[in-house]
Amino acid sequence: MTIREAVENEFVDASIARIGREALYLYTPLCGTCKLGETMLDIALQSGSTMPVSKLNINFAPRLRNDWQISSVPCLVLLEHGKPVAKEYALRSVVDLHQWLKI
Numbered sequence: 001m002t003i004r005e006a007v008e009n010e011f012v013d014a015s016i017a018r019i020g021r022e023a024l025y026l027y028t029p030l031c032g033t034c035k036l037g038e039t040m041l042d043i044a045l046q047s048g049s050t051m052p053v054s055k056l057n058i059n060f061a062p063r064l065r066n067d068w069q070i071s072s073v074p075c076l077v078l079l080e081h082g083k084p085v086a087k088e089y090a091l092r093s094v095v096d097l098h099q100w101l102k103i
Contacts, residue, residue, distance in 0.1 A: 003041060006054035008061040011082065018082030023101060025055040026064075026075040037074040037091040044097040051101045076100070 003025060011024065025041060027034035038055065045053060058065055058073050068077065069086050076097070077087040088100055 001053045003038065003045065003053050003086065006056045009056075011056075011061075011079075012063050012067075018079065019062070020081070022052045022054070023081060024069055024077045025035050025053060026058045026061070026077065027055060027073050028041055028058055031073055034074040037076075040091055040094045040097055043094045044101060047094070047098055049098060051099040053101070 006024065025038065027038060041053065056064070058070065064070070072089055074089070074091055076088045076091065077084045091097060
C-alpha cells in the first residue's frame with residue numbers, strides 16, 4: 001500500500017462522504033523530520049497495515065490546520081468518517097506507527 005497525495009478539499013468538503021477509518025499525514029516538503037516520518041510510515045504500511053493513508057502538504061491546507069488545530073508537523077491524524085479522532089506528532093518508530101495504524 002502506498003501513501004497517496006491528497007488535497008484539502010477532500011477533507012473539508014462535507015459533500016464528500018468519508019466512510020470508515022483512515023489516516024492523514026500532514027507534512028511540509030522542506031522538513032527533514034517529515035521526510036523521515038514518511039519513510040517510516042511507508043515501511044509500516046508495507047509490513048501489512050491495511051488502513052488507507054493519505055498525505056497532505058500543510059502549506060496548502062490552511063483551513064484544516066486551523067479547524068483541526070494542528071500545532072506542528074509531522075502530524076499523523078487518525079480519522080473516523082472524515083473526523084479527526086487522534087493526532088500523533090511524535091513518530092517514534094516503525095513499530096509504533098504500525099501499532100498506531102492498527103488501532
